Amino acid sequence: MAKRAIFSVCPEAEFFGRDPLIDHIVDHVVNPSPLAPNMLLVGRRWRGKTEVLRRVHAILFREHTAVVPIYFRIRRYDVLTDLADDFIREVAKQYAAFRTRDEAFATEEITLERLEKELIDSDPAGVVRFLRSHREARERDPISALRGSLAVPGAISRSSGVPLFLIIDDIGRVAEVTGPGGRQVLEDLVYALATGPSRFLASSDSVSCLENTGGADTEVVNMGGLDEETAIFMLAELCRVNRVRFDAEVLRQLARKLDGCPLYLKNMVRAARRVGSGLADMKETASIYVQEITSGNIAFALRGELQLRGKDELRCARAVASADKKRNPHIPVTVEGLEEMLLLEAGSLAAPVERLVQARLVDNSLGTLTWTGDSAEGDFIDYMCDVSVGSRTPEEARTSMVRNFLKETYSLRGVSGSLASGGFTKDVTRVIESFDGQKVPFKLFSNRGFPGGEKNGISKSGSDESRRAGEGDTELPIVIGSFDSHRFEKNETGPAILLARGFMGGRYDTSAEVVWAVGVKEGVNPVNVGDVANFTRRLSLLRENFRTTRMVKWITSGVGFTGEALDMAFKEGILTSGPKELRALGDLFTCAGKPPAGELRAVIPDKEFEVTLPSTSKAELVAARAVEEITVDMGFDERSIGGIKTAVVEACINAFEHGKPSTGKVHIRFITSPGRLEVRVENTGTNYLGHAETRRALEGEDREKLPRKRGWGLELIRRLMDEVRFESIPGGTRVVMVKYLIKEGEPGE
Amino acid sequence: MMHRYKNYRELGESVVIYADNYINDIEGEKLEDLCDLFLKKGSRRIIIDFSGTDLVNSIGVSILIGIIEKIRDKEGDIVFSGLKKSNHEVFDIMGLTKHIQIFDKEEDAVRQEGRGSQQLNPPVV
Numbered sequence: 001m002a003k004r005a006i007f008s009v010c011p012e013a014e015f016f017g018r019d020p021l022i023d024h025i026v027d028h029v030v031n032p033s034p035l036a037p038n039m040l041l042v043g044r045r046w047r048g049k050t051e052v053l054r055r056v057h058a059i060l061f062r063e064h065t066a067v068v069p070i071y072f073r074i075r076r077y078d079v080l081t082d083l084a085d086d087f088i089r090e091v092a093k094q095y096a097a098f099r100t101r102d103e104a105f106a107t108e109e110i111t112l113e114r115l116e117k118e119l120i121d122s123d124p125a126g127v128v129r130f131l132r133s134h135r136e137a138r139e140r141d142p143i144s145a146l147r148g149s150l151a152v153p154g155a156i157s158r159s160s161g162v163p164l165f166l167i168i169d170d171i172g173r174v175a176e177v178t179g180p181g182g183r184q185v186l187e188d189l190v191y192a193l194a195t196g197p198s199r200f201l202a203s204s205d206s207v208s209c210l211e212n213t214g215g216a217d218t219e220v221v222n223m224g225g226l227d228e229e230t231a232i233f234m235l236a237e238l239c240r241v242n243r244v245r246f247d248a249e250v251l252r253q254l255a256r257k258l259d260g261c262p263l264y265l266k267n268m269v270r271a272a273r274r275v276g277s278g279l280a281d282m283k284e285t286a287s288i289y290v291q292e293i294t295s296g297n298i299a300f301a302l303r304g305e306l307q308l309r310g311k312d313e314l315r316c317a318r319a320v321a322s323a324d325k326k327r328n329p330h331i332p333v334t335v336e337g338l339e340e341m342l343l344l345e346a347g348s349l350a351a352p353v354e355r356l357v358q359a360r361l362v363d364n365s366l367g368t369l370t371w372t373g374d375s376a377e378g379d380f381i382d383y384m385c386d387v388s389v390g391s392r393t394p395e396e397a398r399t400s401m402v403r404n405f406l407k408e409t410y411s412l413r414g415v416s417g418s419l420a421s422g423g424f425t426k427d428v429t430r431v432i433e434s435f436d437g438q439k440v441p442f443k444l445f446s447n448r449g450f451p452g453g454e455k456n457g458i459s460k461s462g463s464d465e466s467r468r469a470g471e472g473d474t475e476l477p478i479v480i481g482s483f484d485s486h487r488f489e490k491n492e493t494g495p496a497i498l499l500a501r502g503f504m505g506g507r508y509d510t511s512a513e514v515v516w517a518v519g520v521k522e523g524v525n526p527v528n529v530g531d532v533a534n535f536t537r538r539l540s541l542l543r544e545n546f547r548t549t550r551m552v553k554w555i556t557s558g559v560g561f562t563g564e565a566l567d568m569a570f571k572e573g574i575l576t577s578g579p580k581e582l583r584a585l586g587d588l589f590t591c592a593g594k595p596p597a598g599e600l601r602a603v604i605p606d607k608e609f610e611v612t613l614p615s616t617s618k619a620e621l622v623a624a625r626a627v628e629e630i631t632v633d634m635g636f637d638e639r640s641i642g643g644i645k646t647a648v649v650e651a652c653i654n655a656f657e658h659g660k661p662s663t664g665k666v667h668i669r670f671i672t673s674p675g676r677l678e679v680r681v682e683n684t685g686t687n688y689l690g691h692a693e694t695r696r697a698l699e700g701e702d703r704e705k706l707p708r709k710r711g712w713g714l715e716l717i718r719r720l721m722d723e724v725r726f727e728s729i730p731g732g733t734r735v736v737m738v739k740y741l742i743k744e745g746e747p748g749e
Numbered sequence: 750m751m752h753r754y755k756n757y758r759e760l761g762e763s764v765v766i767y768a769d770n771y772i773n774d775i776e777g778e779k780l781e782d783l784c785d786l787f788l789k790k791g792s793r794r795i796i797i798d799f800s801g802t803d804l805v806n807s808i809g810v811s812i813l814i815g816i817i818e819k820i821r822d823k824e825g826d827i828v829f830s831g832l833k834k835s836n837h838e839v840f841d842i843m844g845l846t847k848h849i850q851i852f853d854k855e856e857d858a859v860r861q862e863g864r865g866s867q868q869l870n871p872p873v874v
Contacts, residue, residue: 621771624804642804642835649806712807712843719842 005058006103007071009051013241014266017230018052021223025056025201028219029165030066032199036219040171040210041203043223044374045305045360046263049203052223053167056201060165061098061106067165067199068098070153071106074173080142080185083174085112088134088149092119092127095156095164099124125160146185150192157197164198172204187211194218205360225260228252234262235279238269245278250285253409257289259374267297283508286405290398293379302380306359313352314385315342316369320362321378324371333369379404399478399506403436406480406508424558425498425520431582432500432518434589435479442474444585445554445575448566477502477514485517485538488545494534495520497542501549514550517542521557527576531555532568556582587678607672613652615664620652623668627679630670634677634741643720644739648679650713651735655683658733675741684732757783763794765855772805777812784816784827793825798855800831810843817849830858 009015028039041049053071060069072090077083089112096119097106110118116131123129130152138145153164175186190209193200194217202209207220226234232251239246258264268279271292277284292298308314316338323333339349353369356362361373361381371378379401386397480503484496498518505512519535521527535555543551554575555561561569561576569576577585611626613619624645631641648668655666671678718724723738756767764787769776784795797813799805805813820827830852832840840846852858 617775618771618773620806621804639834639838642833643838645804646806646835646839649804653806653808712810716807716839716842720838 005054006061006106007054007057009054014238014262015048015051016234016237016262017226018048018055021221022052022055022059025052025221026059026064029056029060029199029201030064033219036217037199038194038218039201040207040218040220041201041223042205042207042220043203044205044225044261046261046301047223047225048262049223050169053169053201053203057167061103065162067163068095068156068160069165069167070094071167071169073169074171076173080146081138083185084134084138084142084146084149087146088112088131088152089115091149091152091156091164092131095125095127095160096122125156127156130155147188147192150189151196154197166193166198166200166202168193168200168202170204171202172206172209175209225258226255226262226265227260228255231255231258231260231265235265235269238266239272239279242269242273244269244272245280247280250279250282253282254279254285254289257375257405257409259376261374261376263301264292264298264376267292267301271296282406282409283510286402286409286508289405290401293376293401294383294394294398298376299380302377306361306377306380307355308359308381308384309355310352311389312342312344312349313355314381314389316349316352317356317361317373317381318385320356320369321371321373321381324378335364335367335369338369402508403478403480424522424556425495427582427586428518428520428556429482429498431585431589432498432516433479433482434586435476435500435502435516436589437478437504437506438476438588439473440476440585440588442472444581445474445577447557447561447576447578447581448570475504477504477516478506479516485542488542489538492538494538495522497535497538499542510549514552515546516552516554519553519555521555521559524559526560526562527555527557527565527569528562529564529568532565532572532574535574536572609670611668611670613656613666613668615656615659615666619656619666620649623648623652623681626668627670627677630672631677631739634672636677636739636741640739644677644679647717647720647737648681650716651679651681651737654713654735655681655733659683677739677741679737679739680734681737682729682732682734757787759787759792760859762792763796763859764792765796765798765859768797768799768802770801770803772799772802772809772813774808774812777809781812781816781819784820788820788823788825795820795825795827796855796858797827797829798831798858799829799833799836800855802831802833802836805836805839807839807843810839810845814845817845828852828858828861830855 025039025041041052043049050073057069057071060067070091071094072087074083075086077086089110092115093108093110094106097103100122112131112135116128116135119128119131130148134145134149134152137148153166157163171190172186174189175183186209190202193202210218210220225231232248232255235251235255236246236248238244239251254268255265258268268285268288271288272279275288275291277288279285279288293302308317319338319341320333335349335353336346338344339346342349353362353364357364361371361377363370363372373381383397383401386392386400387394390397392400477500479500482498482500485492485499486496489496498516498520500516500518502514502516503512504514517539519531521531532555535553539551539553552575553573554577555569556577558579560578566576609626609630611623613622627644627648628641631644636644652666652668656664659666665684667682669680669682671680717735717737721737722740723736725736727734727736756769758765766780766783766787768780772780780797787795797816817827828850829840831854832851837846837851840851850858850861852861
């Protein structure tokens with residue numbers, strides 16, 4: 001069994017995968033490269049840098065005599081003299097400990113005065129003289145005292161003839177703990193180390209500490225989390241020792257999710273043991289993870305380390321992390337953009353961003369922000385934000401995190417929805433993956449019960465029984481992922497069936513598990529009896545793969561159903577949705593959060609009107625007149641009608657202005673439902689979702705000057721309508737505007 | 750002396766211009782041309798009456814802003830009258846209402862200027 005390190009480290013049984021790195025570092029110290037005699041270990045927090053440095057120190061102390069190892073961990077300092085005191089004390093104490101081979105003395109807590117007295121009788125290298133000089137210097141000038149203390153290792157090396165080897169842990173922290181001049185102090189420190197006679201090994205979370213300090217003679221070693229296999233091995237070993245049940249595939253997902261971070265891995269196993277659970281399936285693992293991130297040891301460690309203070313810090317961190325998850329490099333997150341998005345005054349995010357940079361969560365490069373935190377830190381921020389800034393209760397936030405964890409691990413396993421079919425299939429996939437425990441009118445899953453039916457005589461028949469079925473509300477599952485049926489149907493040549501796995505009632509246990517099997521009918525023909533029979537036959541075979549799980553059967557069609565097909569589906573207990581129901585579902589899920597059932601019901605369309613405008617002068621007036629007719633009929637007041645007309649006119653003008661000159665048409669759809677009007681204006685051409693206009697509009701106008709002349713179109717639309725969103729569609733842009741009917745006596749305007 | 754002609758009426762050094770049903774770029778420019786014309790003729794005060802205007806788009810408003818600038822540069826005066834609620838809201842959103850006097854009725858605008866010294870006739874549109 002290996003002898004323990006001199007400075008405290010974790011038990012050997014919990015230390016995995018770093019031995020080759022330690023061997024490399026020791027070899028580097030004993031046989032230094034003339035080109036790069038120094039070394040910098042770079043890695044995120046809690047990846048094990050301190051463990052490695054302390055183990056290297058112990059090996060050099062006990063097994064080698066070529067250098068005197070001095071381990072120095074940078075702490076939080078308020079004043080420079082504390083840093084100088086600590087540094088010279090550690091150098092003097094550990095040098096004496098090495099000379100006398102007294103390991104205990106190396107770690108002894110001792111004051112400078114006491115140290116001076118201890119060393120006075122045996123001081124061949126003149127250490128006491130350095131301590132006295134330092135004591136005098138610190139009274140006069142803290143900077144001189146620090147520079148003097150940094151020179152001491154070189155002086156001792158010269159007088160003793162044995163070089164001192166400095167092991168500086170978390171060197172970058174100097175910049176953050178000594179006030180505004182911290183960066184200069186860090187540069188002085190690294191410069192003194194790099195140019196002095198003593199070599200050094202340091203750790204930091206970034207290489208930036210070498211900037212401007214002549215770091216060319218320093219070998220940089222990147223230290224990430226444990227590689228996947230090592231992390232799995234570590235998890236499995238810890239599970240075995242702690243008698244925690246595990247599944248190899250679950251451990252693999254966990255190792256990936258936690259970025260191989262030893263601290264996270266250990267705490268997951270300990271938490272599983274503590275609650276008497278296991279890491280044997282994703283559901284219980286998700287539950288333990290969320291417990292750890294929100295109120296367990298990981299949460300405690302993150303809270304202490306990140307020291308996030310304000311709501312703006314949380315909102316800013318979440319926005320940057322969220323952009324990183326979407327991984328869209330074309331939309332950089334800027335400080336200015338965030339201030340605009342969060343409706344804050346210009347410059348108000350400067351301090352929060354600086355704090356996030358210090359917390360190593362965000363990188364700020366000339367005002368462009370990137371997320372540098374890991375996945376667990378992102379989840380922690382999400383939770384904190386949900387609970388302290390958002391409107392979710394802790395329980396709701398935890399449920400959401402469990403769901404995201406399951407979704408993410410599904411995605412990591414590569415089984416997320418992958419139906420290789422047309423646009424309608426993708427639309428259906430999007431809809432079902434948006435299922436999040438909402439309550440929706442059952443008629444959205446009963447084609448016959450839906451108002452308006454389908455066109456061209458399709459779905460005209462159907463029994464009274466099937467007609468009556470479309471009443472009441474139904475609760476959707478929380479879907480965690482979807483995949484197609486091909487893996488289970490090797491000889492099946494028909495279109496794949498979409499299989500979506502989820503949980504009911506926000507509970508992630510087996511009894512709440514459900515699979516939605518979705519038949520997707522592409523093409524121009526309605527679903528007929530043959531399609532329903534084929535779907536039923538295949539499901540009876542697929543059912544074998546989901547014996548213990550409840551299965552919901554659903555057929556969707558981009559065209560509609562024949563009456564016979566609807567009757568047959570009803571008898572087989574199959575849900576049915578046509579294009580209108582799917583569109584209504586899609587609209588429901590684009591609403592933020594979970595709107596109340598009343599609001600959900602409100603978006604089910606009563607009537608739809610379509611207008612296509614040619615690119616001619618005043619064509620937008622046709623749309624204005626159409627919407628006037630509709631809004632008068634709905635009961636809007638005169639002022640609202642005028643506002644809606646103006647918004648529609650502005651949307652049409654934008655659509656014409658940015659549309660393709662060759663086609664030049666603008667398509668408008670008016671969708672009415674009780675108390676709600678939705679207008680969609682589409683063009684084909686360039687995307688005109690300009691944010692600059694919004695920004696200009698939000699800037700304070702000079703009261704003395706007249707307003708700017710151009711760039712008001714989108715602002716008017718936003719101000720005159722209740723909801724506005726801009727969507728990129730294939731080859732163009734769609735503006736969706738919603739206005740709610742406020743009746744007299746209702747709260748509103 | 751007072752002239753009455755098509756979509757405007759002159760009241761000595763003042764003129765009332767009656768805006769079209771829909772103020773877009775074309776109609777806005779027509780208004781601008783009329784204002785230029787009356788400024789050249791020596792009118793010092795221009796009243797634009799919107800009582801017949803159903804819709805104003807943002808380009809139309811931007812031209813109105815240009816008209817205001819131009820008249821003020823020449824040390825003239827301009828006021829609006831007869832705005833419908835929805836158009837008033839558009840002007841308000843665009844910040845125009847802070848910079849120009851708006852009267853409910855054309856008569857109020859004229860009376861404010863004329864202090865009862867001129868006899869008013871109904872406009873000819």
